[in-house]
Amino acid sequence: MSRAETERRTGDDDRAPEGPGLLRRAPGGPGRFHRVLGGPGLFRSELIITVRRWRTLALLGVLAAVPVLIGIAVKIQTGDDGTADDGHGGEGPAFITQVTNNGLFLVFAALAATLPVFLPMVVGVVAGDAIAGEASAGTLRYLLVAPAGRTRLLLVKYATTLVFCLLATLTVAVSALATGALLFPLGDVTTISGTRISFGEGLLRAGLISMVVAASLAGLAALGLFVSTLTGSGVAAMATTVGLLITVQILGAIPQLEAVHPYLFPHYWMSFSDLLREPLYWDEVGRNLGLQAVYAAVFGSAAWACFTSKDITA
């Protein structure tokens, strides 16, 4: 707690609040007054605090390691002639067979491998911690002794989580790109439809896919934020969010529940690979983004209803 406080202070020392009539110093929280103004300053300081946590850095480190591991594994499995020598093609994670042709495919393979579990888990931890973590550290009430208000704080927390989604996705993508470039040849990209695009266009597609993958996590982020407003314990909120994620993934794997599958937030996650077709196939991607928007609206407003009507005692 004292460390976090120090970080908050170093995070935006230059943003002392101006203007008369503001409560500048919260009792008992000497460093907190920097955050009272809200707006971009609050958002910036929240983001810096989130990213600078050791926990966050460790999670990002794990994410960065996954593509390296996949790359090395594929490299070892590959014969000297440059072709994967296993006879059973079509198994394993998506795009894994194309990695040996083109290192850029490691980006897609790594995203396909991390999207079901690793990425959402990391997002679940950050989203679950957003409000409940402040409450359990005893800092929430000081955040609220400010004209910024609860709604604004909640929006800032959600925006921070969304930026973190993008950051986590880019961590995987950049690490995969670096590993792929080191271990495998780069060059013109063959789309899964069999057509060829230049490496530059391939990079653009990789960027686009990263954005779509990050946006795919928006629904989970809202769900985590909602859970976070329900409890005063950061650990409980994180565990619940990750638990919900796993439950939903299991439900999505049961064929008898096919009727409800289109309503589960991970259902269209893998649709990002439709952006590797030629011409681009947007139907499922659109459905994915729409579903995420619905989840964000429903659980975002639920979080708002819960957070603005509850008594904050910690």
Place this chain on the structure above:
Amino acid sequence: MASHESAQNTDESQDLSPARRRAARYFVPVAVAGIAAATIGLVPALAASGDPDLPEISAQELIAKIAASETEQLSGTVKISTDLGLPSIAALADNYLPGPGEGGRGGSSAAPEDKLTQLATGTHTLRVAFDGPERQKISVLEESAEYSMIHNEGEIWAYDSASNEAMHTEKPGGKSGDGAAAKRAKPLSITPQEFAEQALKAAGPSTSVTVDGTAQVAGRDAYQLAVKPRQSGSTIGSIKIAVDSETGTPLKFSVNPSSGGKAAIDVGFTKVDFSKPSSALFEFTPPKGTKVTEADESAKGEGEPSKQDLKELEKELENEFGGFPGGGLNVIGKDWTSIAKFGTGAGEGGSEKGAAGAEGDGAAAGAMGILGGLGDPVSGDFGSGTVFETRLINALMTDDGQVYVGAVTKDALVKAANADK
């Protein structure tokens, strides 16, 4: 502890108690969820309700329009849904159908036969692109992968991105001129256009062909052509073909079983574009590291040239279908209610598909036992037997080894068997 916001809100709503005001906030997420659900439910309903207003047209004119259609260039997305009432044709075919698929299957996972049998069950999305007779492409969209068949001026490629394997062959008339190999990789008729042509061929005096209103298909105004059997006893209720009102291109084809329910076969465009597709679509160079199988090679993979292979196949077919003790295939009835009859000779042949063909009596008897468990027992003047039902095709296997198969109801099968005695 009082927050800033609640302090701000106190004067706005003094009549409500704080507790009630708080509870009211929970209506917001509920309302959002409700609006989302309603929108998702209503949008397809609204989109489907607008049948376009088109000038009247006779069935004959419409068929002529299809025949005169000069659409050579188009690209689009096709959705195929098949519900034949079978668990999985692909699995059955893998187990029971020997023959032409085998050589290719051993050679490469990019061989087209397996992919095409998979299309016979469930729902699949395809993308098609046509640019005259020289360039066509059909892609089956799979989860994170795609299976493409590309024909570009004599070169035929099949590429399976999941396994990163490709199959190559050349069209007959090219330098290799191996017709058998070309046939292997040639796409089956799976576009709505080809489906429609085949259905129209079947029309005769026993068939009613009418124009059944209009519909919106893939965002285009279309006439609906309905083809119905005049005979009773057919399992096919109607065949509907939606024809684009401008170009005369069939856009949707569906077979509805007479028992009702959703269409047994439904093939239709969900998106269509009549402009010239990009030529880059048809260019395929196998990426480095892709395993390429020449179709000729895969046939030779078994140590025989493909011509001899074909002869063997013919012989095999003769053994299986022509060589039955019951005297082979007979057709009872005609048109919609035609029933194929063949004898298996009790205890010798296996099933209607020749599953147990050469495998000996024991295996055949075992197959009979398993099949008996799948069907319903029936009896009549012909004796007794077992009926196997799907949504379109029914089969009756009598205990003395006669098999009757047709797109007719169970009663019609029994009647035919009775009359045959």
